[in-house]
Amino acid sequence: MHLIACPWCGPRDEAEFSYGGEAHILRPEQPDALDDAAFANYLFMRGNPKGVHAERWVHTVGCRRWFNALRSTVTHEITAIYPMGTPRPDRAP
Amino acid sequence: MAEIVLRQSPLDHLSLDARAVAEPGPAGVVAGERRFVAKVNLRGDPADEAFVKVAKGALKVFLPTTPNTVDGKRDRYALWLGPDEWLVIGAPGTEGRLVADLRKALDGIVAAVTDVTEGRTVIRLSGVHARETLAKGCGLDLHPRAFGRGRCAQTRLGKANVILHQLDDAPTFDVYVERSFADYLWRWIEDGASEYGFAIVAEPIMAALKARRATR
Numbered sequence: 382m383h384l385i386a387c388p389w390c391g392p393r394d395e396a397e398f399s400y401g402g403e404a405h406i407l408r409p410e411q412p413d414a415l416d417d418a419a420f421a422n423y424l425f426m427r428g429n430p431k432g433v434h435a436e437r438w439v440h441t442v443g444c445r446r447w448f449n450a451l452r453s454t455v456t457h458e459i460t461a462i463y464p465m466g467t468p469r470p471d472r473a474p
Numbered sequence: 475m476a477e478i479v480l481r482q483s484p485l486d487h488l489s490l491d492a493r494a495v496a497e498p499g500p501a502g503v504v505a506g507e508r509r510f511v512a513k514v515n516l517r518g519d520p521a522d523e524a525f526v527k528v529a530k531g532a533l534k535v536f537l538p539t540t541p542n543t544v545d546g547k548r549d550r551y552a553l554w555l556g557p558d559e560w561l562v563i564g565a566p567g568t569e570g571r572l573v574a575d576l577r578k579a580l581d582g583i584v585a586a587v588t589d590v591t592e593g594r595t596v597i598r599l600s601g602v603h604a605r606e607t608l609a610k611g612c613g614l615d616l617h618p619r620a621f622g623r624g625r626c627a628q629t630r631l632g633k634a635n636v637i638l639h640q641l642d643d644a645p646t647f648d649v650y651v652e653r654s655f656a657d658y659l660w661r662w663i664e665d666g667a668s669e670y671g672f673a674i675v676a677e678p679i680m681a682a683l684k685a686r687r688a689t690r
């Protein structure tokens with residue numbers, strides 16, 4: 382059983398969580414100013430790293446709160462859990 | 475609110491009362507449905523002193539801020555559901571008054587009060603093997619060192635989403651299950667508990683057993 386540490390509830394079975402895709406995707410401040418290619422880039426294009434990935438999770442079955450996590454796409458090891466809206470802990474701000 | 479004569483609890487069709495015993499004897503797990511327990515979802519900011527003070531005044535219980543803990547006793551509890559969300563429990567039939575009192579008290583304060591009574595029913599199970607029965611289908615560590623009296627959790631039991639609340643060290647658990655999963659979960663519990671000896675008791679007897687244990 383893969384345990385994910387909800388920042389509120391503590392370690393819970395992975396099956397209690399839902400995946401929310403890549404974290405830190407910001408909606409463009411002026412979407413009207415974007416051309417189709419730039420908007421498509423914002424909307425559809427995502428990183429696909431082999432290694433550490435910053436991603437969003439929600440504790441669906443539990444407290445239903447969202448949070449960000451750094452997870453290795455190779456080993457599934459989660460190296461950081463941090464609040465949404467805060468910068469990636471492994472990058473200088 | 476529905477007329478009381480039209481009201482059907484989610485497990486009524488199983489006629490549990492007809493199978494209930496007055497004396498559960500050596501049963502390792504004793505269970506019953508707690509029908510029509512009042513359930514009110516309360517949301518507000520625990521950092522807002524006015525909200526906390528007014529809610530405490532209206533409910534006579536604290537809103538716990540430690541995740542997955544409960545404050546209260548007998549038929550009034552506040553269960554932590556999230557950092558700004560609680561499930562307030564009251565005696566059967568009191569949800570209308572509870573909602574009205576809370577809304578009146580919280581007037582002018584940022585908060586949300588929602589009657590969710592009909593959404594779930596409560597299965598109470600108690601006995602020396604109640605914990606093992608739940609552990610058969612629950613990913614939580616239910617060992618007393620990790621989960622004990624006064625703890626609650628939203629999690630999965632079998633294939634149903636539930637809210638667990640441990641009331642005492644018997645141990646006794648209240649399992650809040652969504653209406654449409656109640657039939658499934660009751661049968662799941664009965665199946666899981668059968669190897670320990672399983673007895674169904676009606677609500678007043680459940681309360682009497684609990685009181686007898688408390689005075690021992």
Ligand SMILES: [Zn+2]
Binds near residue numbers: 388390391440446
């Ligand atoms: Zn959680």
